[in-house]
Amino acid sequence: MAYKIMAQGLDAAGLGRQIQAHPGPVEVVGCLGQRFIGAGMQKKKIRVTGIPGNALGAYLNGGEIEVCANAQDAVGDTMNAGTIVIHGDVGDTVGYAMRGGEIYVEGSAGYRAGVHMKEYQDKVPVMVIGGRAGSFLGEYQAGGVILVLGLTGSGPIAGNFPCTGMHGGKVLLRCRPEELLFPGQVTALPASPQDLDAVRPYLEEFCRRFGKDLSAVLNAPFTLAVPDSRNPYRQMYVAN
Amino acid sequence: MIRPELFEGQVRIPSGCAISAVISREGRLISGQTIVDSMRPMHERSNGLGGGFAGYGIYPEYKDFFALHIFYDTDEARAAVESHLRAVLEIVRAENIPTRKHPAITAEPFIWRYFVAPLRSVLHSRQQDEEEFIAQLAMRVNTSYPGAYVFSSGKNMGVFKAVGYPEDVGVFYRLEEYSGYCWTAHGRYPTNTPGWWGGAHPFALLDRTIVHNGEISSYDCNRRTIEMYGYKCTLQTDTEVITYIADFLQRKQGLTLEEMASVIAAPFWSTIERQPKGKSRELAYLRTVYSSLLITGPFSIILGFRGGLMALNDRLKLRSMVVGEKDDKVYIASEEAAIRAVEPSAENIWAPAGGQPVVVRVREGAY
Numbered sequence: 001m002a003y004k005i006m007a008q009g010l011d012a013a014g015l016g017r018q019i020q021a022h023p024g025p026v027e028v029v030g031c032l033g034q035r036f037i038g039a040g041m042q043k044k045k046i047r048v049t050g051i052p053g054n055a056l057g058a059y060l061n062g063g064e065i066e067v068c069a070n071a072q073d074a075v076g077d078t079m080n081a082g083t084i085v086i087h088g089d090v091g092d093t094v095g096y097a098m099r100g101g102e103i104y105v106e107g108s109a110g111y112r113a114g115v116h117m118k119e120y121q122d123k124v125p126v127m128v129i130g131g132r133a134g135s136f137l138g139e140y141q142a143g144g145v146i147l148v149l150g151l152t153g154s155g156p157i158a159g160n161f162p163c164t165g166m167h168g169g170k171v172l173l174r175c176r177p178e179e180l181l182f183p184g185q186v187t188a189l190p191a192s193p194q195d196l197d198a199v200r201p202y203l204e205e206f207c208r209r210f211g212k213d214l215s216a217v218l219n220a221p222f223t224l225a226v227p228d229s230r231n232p233y234r235q236m237y238v239a240n
Numbered sequence: 241m242i243r244p245e246l247f248e249g250q251v252r253i254p255s256g257c258a259i260s261a262v263i264s265r266e267g268r269l270i271s272g273q274t275i276v277d278s279m280r281p282m283h284e285r286s287n288g289l290g291g292g293f294a295g296y297g298i299y300p301e302y303k304d305f306f307a308l309h310i311f312y313d314t315d316e317a318r319a320a321v322e323s324h325l326r327a328v329l330e331i332v333r334a335e336n337i338p339t340r341k342h343p344a345i346t347a348e349p350f351i352w353r354y355f356v357a358p359l360r361s362v363l364h365s366r367q368q369d370e371e372e373f374i375a376q377l378a379m380r381v382n383t384s385y386p387g388a389y390v391f392s393s394g395k396n397m398g399v400f401k402a403v404g405y406p407e408d409v410g411v412f413y414r415l416e417e418y419s420g421y422c423w424t425a426h427g428r429y430p431t432n433t434p435g436w437w438g439g440a441h442p443f444a445l446l447d448r449t450i451v452h453n454g455e456i457s458s459y460d461c462n463r464r465t466i467e468m469y470g471y472k473c474t475l476q477t478d479t480e481v482i483t484y485i486a487d488f489l490q491r492k493q494g495l496t497l498e499e500m501a502s503v504i505a506a507p508f509w510s511t512i513e514r515q516p517k518g519k520s521r522e523l524a525y526l527r528t529v530y531s532s533l534l535i536t537g538p539f540s541i542i543l544g545f546r547g548g549l550m551a552l553n554d555r556l557k558l559r560s561m562v563v564g565e566k567d568d569k570v571y572i573a574s575e576e577a578a579i580r581a582v583e584p585s586a587e588n589i590w591a592p593a594g595g596q597p598v599v600v601r602v603r604e605g606a607y
Binding site: 011012032033035050051053054070072073089091092110111134135136159160181 | 283560575578591
């Protein structure tokens, strides 16, 4: 049974101290904009009702944060390990500079989802967005996996300028390649069955978390976007 | 009020701001308490160096008169300005703006308001309409009368601002005693210029007000351009110029709100090229003719005006903005928490795209 913390009237620091004081799972009730929930946490489970503030799970290094509503900007900023689950939409820059762990969003993401995600050896961050993504999806992406499913919302599955400056990692979108305009340094082609098999565990986890039907999710064309050069800045300034 | 002798670029405080607004499409009156409460969850977006509010529909008993709100450093400054006002205006009421002592609001100037109408004989001899006359009067006081700042000059609306956190500023100005059909608010975290009373948001000229979260990279280009048309930037902060651009493009050039948005947050050429022909010609025209009024750098702004408001993000959307609704009311804020604080059951929460204006108007005849 999770220990309940009433967030009303607490500022970010006060709420953070209460969360840290309890080694077991906690439930934050009535959250209203308090920032940095679970920041730097190593293990433990936090469940949030109400609207958490910016930088939810920043520098997260283990454990799990589950939000039963929308979340604001910079969810999982520079997170290193652990899991964040959002039963709603997220604001801008979800997974900013993410370097490990998993983020699952039931709804849509704002601008710059996964900006500057990166990976190293076995540290490969994964972000699954059930709805749509704003402009500059995967901007400067250097590693990791971003999945956008377009299951909710309307309009293009991602906004303008997806994968701008991308030089590592991969983005999988549940749409046809011609539906989006990618920059020159990115190759976007129909995803092969092998491409989809590689991310199947994350799709299964997404469906398990949000009660979706995996076969229905897979029963649509997917696009795989990857950088076509390991060094997109070659000769942008000097030959290097 | 001490005006620090520092200008844009001479001091830099590395750091966000908070903005919020509520409007009733039916023109129903909303207490000033509502907008103050919406700012509380965003406390950390400000640093106590500026907070302010604009209320529309708050002076119904004087709705045909311009409400001038003026800060004075000294009694001498007030005497000099009032002498000028008496010469050109009919003043139907002059009073201190009621405030309450607050431990966090200090070093307050003398804060006065006047309900006025330009003398017909003066308008006739200057061949000006009353709006142009009042706009120039505000510019003249702000540039020529040391220690005096007109910070609000519209009809049936008013700006209330100070150095402090916005929730404290609201208590200081007794905003719970006012009600209006639209409110905007700002919490300041000054990044480039000093925090002082005149530099707090909203910035107002006639009934147009701007609250702004961001930083204008194109400030000096915009300032030099707008000063060619008789506006004077005197308040040592970048946001002021947006207010004058809004006044120029709308009142002088006759652009619609949507056209103005396509000037100040013009789409990229690559985006313009992909529009249908008529639309791309229009966007290219606006971007070309008013190229010096393109505002670059991060911003989210709310422009208040008589009977409505417009919210807009910069085209790259480098600042956050969320919109929600409930019945006749529309809420706009930097964070969803600000909306939920005053309307927990708000619906249709969404985030506008960069450069996508959100225009909300009060039903005609209801304000």
